[in-house]
Amino acid sequence: MKITVFNGSPRSGGNIELLLNEAIKVIDTKIHDVEIFNLNNMHIKPCQDCGGCNITGICVIEDEMVAIYNSIRRADRIIIATPVFFSGVSAQTKIMIDRCQAFWCEKYILKRDIRNLYGRKGLFITVGGRKNDTGIKCSEETIKAFFRSISVPYHETLGFVSIEKKGDILEHPTAIKDTINAVERLLQ
Ligand SMILES: Cc1cc2nc3c(=O)[nH]c(=O)nc-3n(C[C@H](O)[C@H](O)[C@H](O)COP(=O)(O)O)c2cc1C
Structure with missing residues (x-):
């Protein structure tokens, strides 16, 4: 497969990176082709709402988003x-998502579903420093x-609250195991 x-965290060695490292360990790279985008290191211009993709389904901006498309x-x-x-979500993540307006146009205006493969699945992983899950729900x-x-019709959210400082996620009683289990489900 x-x-x-996508890693949308700007903090090197931060909680998201730690969780993603665990997630990637579950994936056998001899069988699967894994492509990782560290959004903070990429040059991606925000959507300009120019309307170009309304007509073609293709974004007119030629930057590092092309590899992501x-x-x-x-x-x-x-x-x-x-x-x-x-x-x-972080600004790095939101800029990438907004540029996916090109896919939205392709699907909903041009009526060309980008992929008709049933079983395409997604996993959303997030952490927040606050005790309540408002940010997790909004991001979701x-x-x-x-x-x-x-x-991507089938997807799951893994959200962890009270994760503030670098490495806090390693103190969480179930986060690593939850992540491993979620990736195993994702690969099914
Ligand atoms: C600019 C900024 C805004 C934040 N806003 C929130 C917030 O609204 N709610 C929350 O739960 N945590 C918030 N946090 C805390 C981060 O989500 C938390 O520190 C997280 O563990 C960072 O993940 P990372 O280590 O992968 O960068 C904020 C942190 C920063 C730097």
């Missing part, structure tokens, strides 16, 4: 991970819209 992974188009499984920032709405637009 082709598995596309190709990867999403071919992916059988997608993992997207971001910390909660101001009750939503954005991710649901993302998965809908790129035609």
Whole structure:
């Protein structure tokens, strides 16, 4: 299977990176083709709402998003991970998602579903420093819209609260095991 992974955290060695490292260990790279995008290191311009993709389904901006479009188009499984920032996904994650308006247009205006493969699945991983899950719920709405637009019908959310400092996730009683189990389900 082709598995596309997005890391939307800017913090090197942070909680999201730690969880993604555990997630990737579960995937046998001799069998599966894994492509990881560290969004913080990429040059991706925000959507300009120019309307270009309304007509063609293709974004007019030629930047590093082109590699992501190709990867999403071919992916059988997608993992997207971001910390909660101001009750939503990180800016790095949101810029990438907004550029997927091109897929939205392809699907809903041009009526060409980007992939008709049943069984395309997704996993959303998030962490937030606050005790309540407001940020996780808000972020999940954005991710649901993302998965809908790129035609990923089956997806799961793994969200962890009270994860603030670097490494806090390692103290969580179940996070690592939950992540491993979720990736095993994703690969089924
Ligand atoms: C700019 C910024 C905004 C944040 N906003 C929230 C928030 O609204 N809710 C929350 O639960 N945590 C918030 N946090 C805390 C982070 O989600 C938390 O520290 C997380 O563990 C960071 O993940 P990372 O180590 O992968 O970067 C915020 C952190 C930053 C830097």
